[in-house]
Amino acid sequence: MRRQRGPFIHGNAQLAARPGETITRSQTLLFAASVGIIVTNLFAPQTLVGLIGPSLGAAEWESGFVSMATLLGYAAGLFFLVPLSDLVENRVLVLRMLCAAALAAAIASLAPSEASLLAVLFVLGAACSCIQVLVPLAASMAPPGQDGRVIGDVMSGLMIGILLSRPLASLVADAVGWRAFYALNATALALLAILLGLTLPRRRPLAQASYAALIASLLDLLRQEPVLRRRAFTASLVMAAFSVFWTAVALRLAAPPFELSQKGIALFALVGAGGAAVTPIFGRAGDRGWTRPATIFCHLGVVAALGLAAWAGTPTSGSWLPLMLMGVSAVLLDIGVTGDQTLGRRAVNLLQPKARGRLNGLFVGIFFIGGAVGSLLAGIAWAWGGWNAVCAAGAVFGVAALVVDWVG
Numbered sequence: 001m002r003r004q005r006g007p008f009i010h011g012n013a014q015l016a017a018r019p020g021e022t023i024t025r026s027q028t029l030l031f032a033a034s035v036g037i038i039v040t041n042l043f044a045p046q047t048l049v050g051l052i053g054p055s056l057g058a059a060e061w062e063s064g065f066v067s068m069a070t071l072l073g074y075a076a077g078l079f080f081l082v083p084l085s086d087l088v089e090n091r092v093l094v095l096r097m098l099c100a101a102a103l104a105a106a107i108a109s110l111a112p113s114e115a116s117l118l119a120v121l122f123v124l125g126a127a128c129s130c131i132q133v134l135v136p137l138a139a140s141m142a143p144p145g146q147d148g149r150v151i152g153d154v155m156s157g158l159m160i161g162i163l164l165s166r167p168l169a170s171l172v173a174d175a176v177g178w179r180a181f182y183a184l185n186a187t188a189l190a191l192l193a194i195l196l197g198l199t200l201p202r203r204r205p206l207a208q209a210s211y212a213a214l215i216a217s218l219l220d221l222l223r224q225e226p227v228l229r230r231r232a233f234t235a236s237l238v239m240a241a242f243s244v245f246w247t248a249v250a251l252r253l254a255a256p257p258f259e260l261s262q263k264g265i266a267l268f269a270l271v272g273a274g275g276a277a278v279t280p281i282f283g284r285a286g287d288r289g290w291t292r293p294a295t296i297f298c299h300l301g302v303v304a305a306l307g308l309a310a311w312a313g314t315p316t317s318g319s320w321l322p323l324m325l326m327g328v329s330a331v332l333l334d335i336g337v338t339g340d341q342t343l344g345r346r347a348v349n350l351l352q353p354k355a356r357g358r359l360n361g362l363f364v365g366i367f368f369i370g371g372a373v374g375s376l377l378a379g380i381a382w383a384w385g386g387w388n389a390v391c392a393a394g395a396v397f398g399v400a401a402l403v404v405d406w407v408g
Contacts, residue, residue, distance in 0.1 A: 031138040040169075044169035047250045067247050083214050097129070108124060239371040301332050344363065
């Protein structure tokens with residue numbers, strides 16, 4: 001086992017699985033379903049920006065702020081709330097964060113202005129960071145040598161939630177308005193809190209440091225672990241490309257020649273969910289030692305997806321072929337992002353078991369900052385240069401990830 005460097009934090013972040021505590025198939029499915037339900041709050045705004053902005057009087061270039069607020073809140077939660085998993089009994093922490101998320105979603109459904117909505121979405125995103133308490137908890141219960149399988153299986157639920165959040169939000173908004181989506185999510189989160197309260201195992205960390213020392217140790221971990229720095233950076237780049245595309249594609253599909261309704265946009269977003277099917281494949285590729293070639297494949301896929309999207313998004317007349325190619329680009333992009341995150345998460349989870357909560361918080365927090373930047377740039381690029389500018393911005397992020405691969 002590696003020796004921990006820098007300021008020592010006593011005890012294990014998660015207790016080793018004791019006999020009888022090895023994760024079962026039903027528990028894996030519960031973890032996957034839970035993170036899938038929670039994560040819908042983070043990405044639903046990407047297809048609702050065309051409805052939320054005008055209803056609250058926001059300018060077109062401000063549309064990206066709605067999506068950015070939740071992602072920034074999530075990143076803040078990862079840096080300042082998730083490290084508590086190394087101090088606080090994990091079941092209690094998850095339930096408290098879920099209750100806060102349910103309350104924030106309920107308030108979002110009643111927000112009277114853009115400023116109030118952005119503030120409550122930030123809080124909602126922070127509370128949803130309980131996902132990153134659940135994922136390491138599942139990984140800590142995995143049998144020896146099967147971390148990648150368990151992480152991949154749970155991540156498949158996460159990615160299905162991400163990808164289904166957009167069509168689900170569009171369908172609900174088309175039927176009863178965007179506010180109803182948040183009201184329904186508040187109900188789902190409250191019910192999930194009850195279910196997890198009855199079924200989650202208790203996992204009590206043994207860390208003896210103060211919260212302030214734990215937060216201060218984040219910088220030490222980032223400095224000590226080059227694998228963490230590299231994987232978090234490339235993950236942030238591909239997440240930025242992901243957010244650029246999905247924040248602006250709803251605006252492009254609603255414009256001529258596609259002119260899709262919210263229901264049509266929902267069906268398009270549903271196509272992207274196919275990319276989540278490959279998540280376990282990348283987890284197993286990491287277990288077999290194929291991390292580097294699989295990562296390069298993912299980043300090449302991101303660049304190719306944005307190039308195809310740019311070509312498909314510039315028809316001069318209505319046609320099913322450009323729309324189909326746009327769908328292919330969405331699936332290819334989602335595969336690239338899903339694979340990169342799965343491989344990166346596996347690599348980070350193998351670094352320091354004593355700091356697993358903090359390492360996950362750093363990794364995911366950094367890549368969600370990339371997602372927030374992408375959401376912000378999507379609105380600006382759309383207002384400045386239309387769909388081609390959006391795709392160019394996304395492709396730049398993908399090329400930058402390839403450069404990091406080459407240097408690394």
